[in-house]
Amino acid sequence: MKHWMIAAAVSAALFGCSAVKSELDSAAPAAVTLVETVEHQAGQANIPYKKYRLANGLTVILHQDNSDPLVHVDVTYHVGSAREFAGRSGFAHLFEHMMFQGSQNVADEQHFKVITEAGGTLNGTTNTDRTNYFETVPSNQLEKMLWLESDRMGFFLPALTSEKFEVQRETVKNERAQRIDNRPYGRLNERFSQALYPAGHPYSWPVIGWPEDLERATLADVKHFFQRWYGPNNATLTIGGDFDEAQTLAWVEKYFGEIPAGPEVKADEKVPVTLDKTRYISMEDKVHLPLIYMGYPTVYAGHKDEAALDLLANIIGGGKTSLFYKNMVEQGVAVQAAVSHPCQELACQFTLYALANPAQGGELAKLEEKIAQSVAEFESRGVTDEDLQKVKVQFEADTIYGMQSVKGKVSTLAANQTFYGNPDQVTNDLARYASVTKEDVMRVFNTYIKDKPMVVMSVVPEGQTQLVAKPDNFIAPSPQVAEHAVDVEIDAEQIVSSFDRSVMPKAGDAPVVKVPKLWRSKLENGIEVVGTKSDETPTVELVVYLDGGHRLEPVEQSGLAYLTAAMLNESTTKRNSVELANALEMLGSSIHFSANASQSSVQLSSLTANLPQTLSILEEQLFSPAFNEQDFNRVKQQHLQFLQQRSSDANYLARTEYGKLLYGDNVHFGIGASGSIESVSKLTLDDVRAFYQLQYRAGNAKVVAVSDLTQQQVTSKLGALASWQGEATELAPVNPIKTAKTGAIYLYDKPDAPQSVISIGRLALPFDATGEYFKADLMNYPLGGAFNSRINLNLREDKGYTYGARSYFYGVAEVGTFTAGASVRADVTGDAVKEFIAEINQFKAQGMTDKELSFMRSSISQGHALEYETPYQKAGFLRRIQRYQLADDYTAEQQRIIESVTKQELNALADKWLNIDDMVILVVGDKATVKQQLEQLGYPVKMLN
Template identity: 75%
Template sequence: MKKWVLSVAITVTLIGCTSSPQRANSNLPTGMVLLENVKQQQANIPYKKYQLANGLTVILHTDHSDPLVHVDVTYHVGSSREFAGRSGFAHLFEHMMFQGSQHVADEQHFKVITEAGGTLNGTTNTDRTNYFETVPSNQLEKMLWLESDRMGFFLPALTQEKFEVQRATVKNERAQRIDNRPYGRLNERFNQALYPQGHPYSWPVIGWPDDLERATLADVKHFFQRWYGPNNATLTIGGDFDEAQALAWVNQYFGEIPAGPKVSATPKVPVTLDKTRYLSMEDKIHLPLIYMGYPTVYAGHPDEAPLDLLAEIIGGGKTSLFYKNMVKEGVAVQASVSHPCQELACQFTLYALANPSQGGQLGKLETKINQSVAEFEQRGVTDEDLQKAKVQFKANTIYGMQSVKGKVSTLAANQTFYNNPNQTVKNLAQYDSVTKADVMRVFNTYIKDKPMVVMSVVPEGQKQLIAKVDNFVAPKPKVAEHAVDMEVSSKQTTSSFDRTIMPKAGATPVVKVPQLWRTTLSNGIKVIGTQSKETPTVELVIYLNGGHRLESVSQSGLANLTAAMLHESSQTRSSEAIANALEMLGSSINFGSQGSQSYIQVSSLSANLTQTLAILNEQLFTPAFNEQDFNRLKQQQLQSLQQSASDPNYIASTKFSQLLYGDASPYGVPSSGTLETVSALTLKDVKDFYQRQYRAGSAQIVAVSDLTQTQITTALDGLTKWQGDANAITPLMASKSAPSKVIYLYDKPGAAQSVISIGRKALPFDADGEYFKADLMNYPLGGAFNSRINLNLREDKGYTYGARSGFSGGDEVGRYTARASVRTDVTGASVKEFMKELQQFQSHGMTEKELDFMRNSISQAHALDYETPYQKAGFLRLLQRHQLTDNFIDTQQDIIDNITLAQLNQLAKKWLDIDKMIIFVVGDKKLVKQQLETLGYPVRIVN
């Protein structure tokens, strides 16, 4: 089901207590008015809404449960505010506004927040751009200083050099996320056909490359002045803070920024098609894909809710008609329906990935899709359809309130698009009131016999697989004569105080490490848990020692296939009946496998835990292991492997592991298996592995819930009948890496970028030994955004969208890896820069400033570690898996505080020797081989 905008309730109590606007309040800073005070009730996020004289909307949501704050600044500008032929400006500004402002130095934004122990990012879509950071609560004033400076004082720091670097970064992002990714260009091609030429959704958010090349510094300055004023922005603050103090800071830092030009709403013009449009595209893929779509309404339209439910009923999971008619029959590997909505328009989309073993003809899939839609029309909507969808909506609502970030993002989006932070209350009522007749009405209005867009994406050279011959060619994008729609002022903002002085942080907040409880079930299964009262939910994970390590190398992929089989039919019910039961509860059960463990993840509303665990027991103890299910899942796994082989990043990951550990080691073969190993697997292999892996003696449980220890252990009583000793895992044999001082090249013809991996075998995980200390050593080199490697390759050179390095360690082995996707034309230069940074850091180590930065950043980040149930569960699992003491964080902090520069630099000398590292590149041989040969190492081609 489409992820609706989430509110924070499951009942249908609709109104909080809202006060009238207070335009005269002596307790408020001058010029600030209180517009709303929405208190906590069962169907809302409590907040207070203010407005400054310059038009800035301010929303405050207090939550004192964790010592952190989340700050979000949302500007009502996305790609829809651009002109045809001048695309990509909004996304470009997402990058530009991290590059410093008049009183904040270059790269300082990332450094300040990272050193404060926070996280940050920005995102752009068709209709808005937002910037956000989560930091310890004592850092709030500093965040407001940073955000206000780039709102009011950005242009004086904007230079041609910064513009060119970020333009190159955006090009790299496009190459990495679109051009070098399977199906990456699907959406932009599809939207050209769905929307008329010149419609603001007819061009991609990231922009057309030619438009970015055409842009000038003057263009982007005008774009900023037009759209990034306080009257087109919403500042939302959530978390642990004092409201009066926060308002005073907001007024100080934002109040004197002048309003920008008046902003009017973009008209919502209905989108229509005169006939069904067919188009196709060849791509570097294995699985042919058909993607169909109808134009519908717009976000917030009364018909949005029933259209969402319609999409869920036709193609929303194992209980849908799409799954039954295509995935279950094996003609498709995946198939789904959704109804994504944007501010100006929504689209009803249907897609399926064809199974090449069944021919892969997209024309057949189009027929199957149309037959499924016709079957829906004949069958109609059932009471169960509606009830199931509404239960899921209410469950998703509760899961969405597990973090302050989630609540702040919801408030900000609702204010931006509906001028109502409390919009989710209205949404909840709308979805709850949808009737069967409503669903059939919107089907007849927007879908039945209506023209649509049908796009085929096929492997290169296989045009015979397309659904129908193309009858649509996208018109060449128009070039706008100008980049702004009005004259804007060139006057610079002045400040009444010295903004060059960065505010000091307040007193360091007390980190609230979860209070733990432990117990052992009567059959010996150890359980560790904590109570989290913020949401009435349960996150339960059962871990089983084994996973990929329990299977032989020749049977790689068996653990994954066995876990997939446990999602299927039981001895008493079909997989569809089980899925239906879980959906009616708003619960999910996920079986999976990783390198050294299999797992079972259970998410449930607390009130439904007993029924959810009854379904788990059915799946776990009485699987049917049907031959038909096995054949279908095996075929899906094989097709997935072949599809992955077209992804340069998958190739880089799997082939690099093979070079490090060899193909005779389980760590040198992917846990998903290979075509050879998965092809040889039988149903008997699955049954045998199930008996070996899914034993009580190998199991441990982590639980995070608002329920008490007694309530959880009582609910787990059904698992006490689980028996079996711990499984025996074959000891790991010694493995030999491929020779170093060689550059290994995997030829990927036509690759839009090269993927570079440089590294070596390293240390297994430890919490307070050499592995932990080595990770501290690497932090300023490649562990943060403003690390040496990323600043060099991304910010200084413009070679990549991002570059990182780091240690990763498991129970038995570990590795050190430096990695980036880079422009093809600078592949050799990028490897050279990697080598230079590693060699310099090994020779000279980190500086005293870098040591201070590492200490501050990692120490203060603990305030963010335990907020959500998922984070708490991860912390508990770390304790349980590695048998750590409850206060191991204190031990780590002592190391961080006292480790010396000499000790860290000695670790750099030991682990960063480039002559002991493997250099591996995935790229187009004819374009990069010669570049690599200039580096002085032999270049060896690998298959």
Template identity: 70%
Template sequence: MKKWILAVAISAAISGCAIQSANNAIDVTTAQANLPAGVSLVETVSLTDSEIGIAYKKYRLANGLTVILHQDTSDPLVHVDVTYHVGSARELAGRSGFAHLFEHMMFQGSQHVGDEQHFKVVTEAGGTLNGTTNSDRTNYFETVPSNQLEKMLWLESDRMGFFLPALTSEKFEVQRETVKNERAQRIDNRPYGRLGERFAQAVYPEGHPYSWPVIGWPEDLDRATLDDVKHFFERWYGPNNATLTIGGDFDEAQTLSWVNKYFGEIPSGPQVESATKTPVTLDKTRYISMEDKVHLPLLYVGMPTVYAGHPDEAALDLLANIIGGGPTSLLYKNLVKEGYAVQASVGHPCQELACQFTLYALANPATGGKLALLEEKIDQSIAEFEQRGVTDEDLQKVKVQFEADTIFGLQSVRGKVSTLAANQTFYANPNMVAQDLARYQSVTKQDVMRVFNQYIKDKPKVVMSVVPEGQSQLVAKADNFTPTALPVAAEAVTGLTDIKPVVSSFDRATMPQVGKAPVLTVPSLWTSSLSNGIEVMGTESEETPTAELVIYLEGGHRAVPVEKAGLAQLTAAMMGESSTQHTTEELAHKLEMLGSSISFGAGISQSYVQVSSLSKNLAATLAILEERLFNPGFNRADFERVKQQQIQSLQQAMTNPSYMASNGFSALLYGKNTVMGNSQLGTVESLSALTLEDVKAFYQQQYTAGSAQMVMVSDLAKDNVISMLSGLSQWSGKATTLTPINKRLYAAPATIYIIDKPDAAQSEINIGKRALSYDGTGEYFKANLMNYPLGGAFNSRINLNLREDKGYTYGARTQFSGQEDTGEFIASASVRTDVTGAAISEFIKEIQTYQQTGMNDKELAFLRNSITQGQALDFETPYQKAGFIRRIQRYQLDPQFTQQQTQIINAITTTELNSLAKSLLDINTMVILVVGDKDVIQKQLAPLGYPIQVIN
């Protein structure tokens, strides 16, 4: 049933989504009488067909646990989320990183769940899982087939009530190393990675809970003890500080019974008071700077404003969008369009206790790269806004975008559950969707100008400069602020009270049995052709009133000669600029007023166009698509700007270790002098030589009806869709011709290649070779089955070894990837620099052992359960459905190929899979690439006995 008719007035939506009123109090009383003892019904929110929101029921257990249930029977799955109202803001000075470290600890087993079993149980059930931590909350979540719900409640309740008995110093030390590896990979070894934590130190006063990073300072992590972790759990992980949210296809009465059984006897924790929302102010503008391993200087400006949910939050969000929210904004016009910056944007990120109004710009070295000039241009843009004011179209554009973003965010059960959980955690009210829409709809021009004058105009700010190493002359202004180091808190946790151990009324050591696996329903597909022969394949999905159209064009990066590498991507970028009828800004404005997006891109062997729209605006969006597709402006000024942006983006990427590894590995496998051996971004030399005439010629070659196929997912019926697509019938042209990929080897196998990155915090390792091309049910598919226990799941041999046992990395994996006529096998990880040699040795050992002895029967049973049951999660969102359809279309698969895959999985033997391992995983046929600090790692690699070559 459709519940998303957007024409209804927001005020009607609010009144319609109200909590149960007095006239149905009898129903509530009746419902309460049928509940398990200790479970109370708090509220029920239901929707009619004309309302925007999320229907749910909210309950509370006697121990304080809040339970929210949302029914969605559209797919045979459930999403379980446990959110604890604790993040890094609850930490103390000198004791940072506990909330995030504890998130890791919670996956290490509990009294009745063995070590590493949480991941194994969920993965074997066909599910996905993770946990995240931010400043204000920590959440743990699983998406699984609907028959696995009781098992998930058993897992989550056991770590809520029975975590401490299984906590050991060995687990603690491994996870401390894992967090350090995560920090090294995501912050220390990434360009601009330390920007956020340095900026927070300057914008928040000493001791403010947002002044330290969520992941923690390294010295604080070293300072942590096992007792600190225990006390953190006892203080913050009680049921009275948690919200359990369940969405999907489940029986409500049975679910409440399970919830009460597994969670009801866990005692409440210490009382939790709401954190204080103290206004943040700056006494003067603070300038800070840092040198980093980056190519582009970056200016980041920010000032404190309000807090999440504050009455002025919506107006500040709209203000940010007007000043710097895309191609129609002032910042884009004055900085990007004029060539002073490669990128520029404004945001208003909000957290529970505080928000920031932030502006950033990546300097264009072609205009000198001086950040003082960018600061001047930003100030001029702010002054221009004051003179210009707010227009009716400004408000309408932002409100339409917010509405569209809200709808697109509710396409999955996880999206809806996350929304309910967050609203309950921070506002004690899950029912905020319609209210948020109303809040943004009610913002006036006067509101925007008022918040501008109150929070932004002439206010002190933090101005941070990030410049390439050795180029301090580019900073906006000399530093005038140094953070104060506060004394370390005597205790890591305060507010502890005595907590009684849980005495369970049943045997928790027995894992719950699961019911019959849900019947998987593959989306019902339709096919059609436009009058010019373009194939269209789609499905009707009534979850939301949205349309996702993707046009695929065979060719992409492979269709250009190597000396023109980067041309496919450059042409795609130009397709997103002006047409012969309208400027880039005018077209962007049209899309913004519709809440739609059209993006052009290019992959290795395809160019593509992706269209996202509310269904009611699809026809108008397609008219803009046709204009861009058939009448590109190819304006010379656009070309010079876009080309310069791509060159600078490439040079920036060349400072990123993961990009260096990916590009270097492709060059080893396919040859540096072939297009497959070069990045889709191109090289500085190839991009510099490209001309506007090259773009025009590639457009004629690539953007043709003969190369095109389309995929559509929408709530609209097939006939309506085809009628709207009729304008694309005027498209003509022959298919793009692709040159076959050379099969020869370009790099010597059994050789270690090093790309030097001095002072790298970690080493990027890639081990692999050319391998199988894609197929849906043949050897390629079976090779991925074979690989699953080796490195295809979290609890694979390689990840458990390198991450969980050794603490070398944040994650290690192996995979086969392929397309029509080529493929690769790759094992990869980002590891601590000091264990680079040891990590490669472990990779080699694991691959050799697996090749020689293969998997065992338990591993085969695990992959069977995991992959077959996981199919229930494959078709939930329009994006997932589109990907499924595209595989069928591109590789000419049987629409029932997933059933054939299931038959293969259930019938295949360890003998057949181990035979594949023996033939495909010979380590001596593979190359080894390491991106890291050559002076540090080379002496570690020598004892491995492989020839070593240093390459550029």
């Protein structure tokens, strides 16, 4: 089912109006006007807030949440790629990067440094219609965040230089290479949009921009774009979390109030998109699975028909209960198929896609016929009462789950204000979605889908054009080239600040971190349960972990644990997989079995009110799997096709080859938990049944629970798990580990790859929470563990080689590794490897500086305030304690180590673990481009394929 762009409807019984107050709030400074107050209403899934406006047009939204000592700050500018001009694309996304590069009173790279040192996280995102910048920090850091955000809003241009512009232009080009050019199906969306939207339409070019446009852009272009769109009157500042309202408003007025408004911003016209005929386009790509992607233009976000179109998409192709799944995936002609109705501010698309199963020919013409048959079946089938009820329950669940974090609530408020002028849009959506009728769904089907022209795109493996649905009958016009006469810049008023903005505000007193209070219990059969109570949402997160997973299967049967878990998501002896999926959707619940390197697990998410029914379904899936031949053949075939498909992904190839180099290919840890095509091909249904008997025993199991229920309430509902039987299965010891010879560069050839994936590393330490592994992680932090680490600043910010570079220690109970890596431009692969080696060698020889030690201590210590906010985070914390038998207060010991560990001790660890001569060096890239570069480094280059 679609994850709604904004929180949507709950069942009709929860309807009610929010209380809106218009009177001036005494907490607001004189220059800040209160617009409205929306309070939470019992039984309604709305988000309480207060909305203010400054004289310069800045909208300010405050949401109080005192459950954790943190704040989330979001500044959303109502500008995305849709407000660019044809021929000058990519500017909004470029600014997402540029505005992290310092401003008049914030030094280069200081934005990341300040927030990371404060223990916070930060990022920015751009889409077609808005750009947002956000950070989550301990609550004592709020004033500092407002200083940072206001300085880049009002004082960005004085610090903008040609050098910064050129570096970020390279970074964006690297991002495009990594996310689009070097990824299977990466160019699908931009090619499709060119065919769906007319030339010059603001959605006809990609958000990241055309490379040619970025190359032609000038510094004057960039300045003009900023002056036009980044004023306070085109922005919304949203703050959520634990803060003092009066103090926060005073800070907002101080830092933002004197920034002058920018040019007037008017809403863009929403012109309906129409097609004259069905347009067929195709593309060859480095893929294994042929893909058909179809789309109809429909309405726009917030349109009266949007909700009915969403429901229509769900019925036709929204998961296991849909017609698409029944007609294509179940029958094995497609390994994946779905329908959705993504909406943007100016336009929506009704999209249908299917990934063909090459084992059944892979012809996309046959899939197009199947899609047409499914649409026709919907027309004759119509809409059922169950369809309507299911979507309302799903909306309720999605809305509540979306409120589990301050960030989720703040993002919702900010988006609703930006696009609708109403942070409380949730209330409107309650009525809008719940009022959809069967007649509405059929009406929108007839209006926008039935017999209407569409775009049909085929993506086929290179050299297999015979698989396309139909020959191309449409050629998209070439992107327009803008004339680059010098723009007349908008006069920007020079701000004379009323205070010294160059002085960074000091943080307040450090907040008290609220570590979850644990409870422990044992079921009658001895299964350990660790839990904590979380009152923020009426939800339950329950995870059953079983020791084993990939470690429990024979090496030659790698992928068996993965396949067995996949089969447990299928039919039981009582119901088939579609019936089970329908039952869960009607409850707003999910149950998912999975397996990884060292464990199998089942994750259950449920609204508290529906927990008994959800647990009943879990009992059925866990204890009564059907393990029928039809499900097995389909699941196995899907997995084999995805393994084949992943072999065209450079990052997957790098992970796979790197594991073999470190551990060898006869050791569990040298082979991925998903297995190989060779190993999975040999697996049988009897193998699955046998592994189920070994793995899914009570003796292997432990349980983690996070909910708004008490310990007694939770354990009293686990009766089915309490009757589970079976002794623990003994795990074989880890085999002797053989690593590849060091002193060489291993090259895996991926022809024509625009980027190379570099992995440099060695076997290192198994996980421990307070010993050498933990201290080694602290040591690595300034080398490659933070955004402003040495490695990332060198390769990304200084050299422009990559979108991001890092290093890290990773360990489980038995083994561990140290890895440094990045995806880099193919033409600088050799130079990038050289820089990695230089950084590692220098850090080994000289260690960290006093400033880096201080930065690490501050960043990691204060970051603890952010670690336990959501039920998912709490569950991870509990599982770590449970799995490694840690003390409940082990984080206090970690904090003691952070504060007391010496630079000499950490530098000794650098000297011990960062010897480049002990490391393997792997490059996955285009041999023709990179081999000679690598040979110039003085290492022998050994080919792996």
